[in-house]
Amino acid sequence: MNIVELTGVTKAYPGGVKALRGVDLVIEPGELTAIVGPSGSGKSTLLNLIGTLDRPSTGRVEITGYDVAKLSDRELSALRARHIGFVFQSFHLADGVSALDNVADGLLYGGISLSKRRKLARAALERVGLGHRLGHRPNQLSGGERQRVAVARAVAGEPDLLLADEPTGNLDTAAGSEVLGVLSDLHRSGTTIAIITHDQDIAQWAPRQVRVRDGHLVTDGGAGTGRNQTAAWEEVSA
Amino acid sequence: MSGADRAASVGSRESQQPARQLSPARLGLSDVFRVGLSGLRSRPTRVVLSALGIAIGIATMVAVIGISSSSKEQLLRQLDSLGTNMLTVQPGQTIFGGDAKLPETSVAMTKRIGPVTTASATGKTDTTVRRNSLIPKEVTQGIAVQATTPELLKTLDGSVSKGAWLNHSTANYPATVLGSEAAKRLGLRRVGDQVWIANRWFTVVGVLKTLPLAPEIDRSALVGWDAAKKYLDFDAHPTKIYERSSDASVEEVRNALPRTVSPEKPEEVKVSRPSDALSAKAAAAGTFTSLLLGLGAVALLVGGVGVANTMVISVLERRREIGLRRSLGATRGQVRTQFLVESLLLSLLGGVVGAVLGSIATMVFALYRDWPPVVPPWALSGAIGATLAIGSIAGIYPAMRAARLSPTVALATA
Ligand SMILES: Nc1ncnc2c1ncn2[C@@H]1O[C@H](COP(=O)(O)OP(=O)(O)OP(=O)(O)O)[C@@H](O)[C@H]1O
Numbered sequence: 340m341n342i343v344e345l346t347g348v349t350k351a352y353p354g355g356v357k358a359l360r361g362v363d364l365v366i367e368p369g370e371l372t373a374i375v376g377p378s379g380s381g382k383s384t385l386l387n388l389i390g391t392l393d394r395p396s397t398g399r400v401e402i403t404g405y406d407v408a409k410l411s412d413r414e415l416s417a418l419r420a421r422h423i424g425f426v427f428q429s430f431h432l433a434d435g436v437s438a439l440d441n442v443a444d445g446l447l448y449g450g451i452s453l454s455k456r457r458k459l460a461r462a463a464l465e466r467v468g469l470g471h472r473l474g475h476r477p478n479q480l481s482g483g484e485r486q487r488v489a490v491a492r493a494v495a496g497e498p499d500l501l502l503a504d505e506p507t508g509n510l511d512t513a514a515g516s517e518v519l520g521v522l523s524d525l526h527r528s529g530t531t532i533a534i535i536t537h538d539q540d541i542a543q544w545a546p547r548q549v550r551v552r553d554g555h556l557v558t559d560g561g562a563g564t565g566r567n568q569t570a571a572w573e574e575v576s577a
Numbered sequence: 578m579s580g581a582d583r584a585a586s587v588g589s590r591e592s593q594q595p596a597r598q599l600s601p602a603r604l605g606l607s608d609v610f611r612v613g614l615s616g617l618r619s620r621p622t623r624v625v626l627s628a629l630g631i632a633i634g635i636a637t638m639v640a641v642i643g644i645s646s647s648s649k650e651q652l653l654r655q656l657d658s659l660g661t662n663m664l665t666v667q668p669g670q671t672i673f674g675g676d677a678k679l680p681e682t683s684v685a686m687t688k689r690i691g692p693v694t695t696a697s698a699t700g701k702t703d704t705t706v707r708r709n710s711l712i713p714k715e716v717t718q719g720i721a722v723q724a725t726t727p728e729l730l731k732t733l734d735g736s737v738s739k740g741a742w743l744n745h746s747t748a749n750y751p752a753t754v755l756g757s758e759a760a761k762r763l764g765l766r767r768v769g770d771q772v773w774i775a776n777r778w779f780t781v782v783g784v785l786k787t788l789p790l791a792p793e794i795d796r797s798a799l800v801g802w803d804a805a806k807k808y809l810d811f812d813a814h815p816t817k818i819y820e821r822s823s824d825a826s827v828e829e830v831r832n833a834l835p836r837t838v839s840p841e842k843p844e845e846v847k848v849s850r851p852s853d854a855l856s857a858k859a860a861a862a863g864t865f866t867s868l869l870l871g872l873g874a875v876a877l878l879v880g881g882v883g884v885a886n887t888m889v890i891s892v893l894e895r896r897r898e899i900g901l902r903r904s905l906g907a908t909r910g911q912v913r914t915q916f917l918v919e920s921l922l923l924s925l926l927g928g929v930v931g932a933v934l935g936s937i938a939t940m941v942f943a944l945y946r947d948w949p950p951v952v953p954p955w956a957l958s959g960a961i962g963a964t965l966a967i968g969s970i971a972g973i974y975p976a977m978r979a980a981r982l983s984p985t986v987a988l989a990t991a
């Protein structure tokens with residue numbers, strides 16, 4: 340089963356903006372895909388559709404085998420809770436709440452008990468290299484560390500798909516590379532990742548690149564090209 | 578992936594989908610509270626200020642109810658200790674409009690009524706009591722000089738605070754016992770002092786304690802029946818008869834009194850029950866001062882508007898949080914519940930603080946007035962109920978707004 344399968348997807352916003360004009364995209368399990376394109380080309384729109392935060396105007400969106408059109412808002416919520424993790428450009432961490440609880444609260448809607456949530460959160464934070472920062476609050480963390488907390492929150496529940504919209508957009512190169520390092524580790528251990536960026540270097544780092552321009556996919560390495568390959572991050576940082 | 582593969586997988590998926598039902602996990606009660614509380618904890622100042630509005634309203638209402646209940650309780654206890662079995666008889670008006678007089682035999686006749694256990698009388702004299710002869714006659718200070726039968730103290734269930742009650746000898750001599758108020762107004766310090774009544778010195782032999790059922794005695798200088806006749810030109814007609822009977826026979830005695838006291842002119846006799854005034858006061862104290870209650874209700878309403886306002890602002894400010902929660906898998910219902918619970922907790926906080934403050938105010942006021950402090954449990958549960966109602970009404974609109982927010986729009990708000 341494919342993790343993502345878009346068929347003839349279009350998205351028109353009220354006011355007449357056609358953000359997507361017929362997109363076909365398949366992402367297979369274990370792929371690390373970079374979605375690149377200039378500003379306004381429709382990358383975030385595409386990610387919102389994949390993340391089931393929004394519905395297409397026409398076309399078919401299937402995520403982990405579910406046809407989004409057939410699901411109610413409640414069912415979509417459950418789909419997001421169990422199968423999709425999000426990382427946003429601006430972290431979206433709760434102030435005044437420890438890193439551990441920020442991550443644990445990300446599992447709240449998955450029907451997991453508090454003690455289990457904390458256990459999974461600790462493991463996820465250790466996985467992103469923040470095992471020593473469990474009790475720190477967001478304002479006591481660097482930008483890169485904050486984004487790693489957000490990544491930990493997104494992957495703590497072992498989702499089938501990790502979506503990241505410009506995760507390094509608010510970070511300098513060093514902090515950005517920390518976060519990308521974490522993402523490549525996750526990829527190596529089998530997580531399916533789609534990452535939006537307009538940074539060509541980062542796009543190069545991903546095994547598979549999908550280029551978006553004016554609502555169309557212009558080049559795509561093809562499904563499967565981004566699977567289980569070692570990320571070439573070392574080249575980017577060099 | 579080939580086209581055939583894709584078709585196959587689509588086919589298998591369509592048959593799979595019903596089997597893999599997606600249903601959102603329910604949040605446990607403790608998680609619902611944790612989430613609601615976390616929203617409040619991040620904005621403590623605002624929470625305290627908006628809870629304060631509710632607290633003031635609830636405190637006002639609880640205090641108003643508490644204070645009036647305490648005062649009622651006080652009056653009821655007083656009634657209980659004073660008894661409601663005393664009746665008094667006074668002369669009314671003659672049919673020609675003049676003042677009637679009670680026959681000299683009235684007390685003796687009253688005692689003959691079966692259930693009557695004790696009866697006594699006082700009779701007003703035309704004289705005044707003064708500190709000394711230099712004070713003009715006209716300055717009475719509202720103190721009456723009254724003749725009294727020796728049984729009066731027993732009938733009134735009274736006692737002396739100083740000195741002694743009139744006995745067989747002092748009742749025949751120029752001696753007087755002062756009511757509590759009379760003693761205060763005359764500035765009397767010691768038993769044995771003398772006061773000036775009708776051109777002669779009378780020795781004060783005692784001072785009575787306050788008599789709640791006979792305030793007229795508090796403002797009297799009492800002189801023995803025979804002494805009054807001898808020294809004060811007293812005409813020996815009682816002006817007020819006091820009697821007590823068993824509780825059960827009060828009505829029977831009340832009916833018998835006019836005919837017994839004045840067989841010829843029963844219509845010229847007025848019977849009353851002094852405890853009725855206290856009972857009426859107790860009943861009145863129980864009905865709360867509606868103006869104050871109304872004020873409390875207005876404060877509560879303003880508090881509710883404050884909570885609603887806080888919640889609306891909170892929803893506007895927390896669009897990103899709402900978007901994030903939706904992306905984490907919260908359903909609309911869960912977002913709605915979160916804000917509703919937050920509003921409920923906010924107003925409940927105000928309600929609990931208000932109930933405590935109102936109870937403390939009642940306590941302090943009651944202790945200050947020497948009343949038994951009473952806060953009826955229904956007032957407290959009513960207060961909590963009112964707060965919950967206000968919290969949910971105030972929270973409904975903001976919660977719906979939060980739930981309606983589209984996740985993409987919420988997340989886009991930087
Ligand atoms: N909610 C919306 N309503 C109307 N138009 C929208 C909305 N969101 C996006 N658009 C429009 O759709 C187009 C694609 O937007 P999108 O956010 O997907 O671009 P993007 O590729 O993510 O750009 P950037 O790199 O700047 O984030 C833009 O022209 C944008 O103005």
Ligand SMILES: [Mg+2]
Binds near residue numbers: 382
């Ligand atoms: Mg974008």
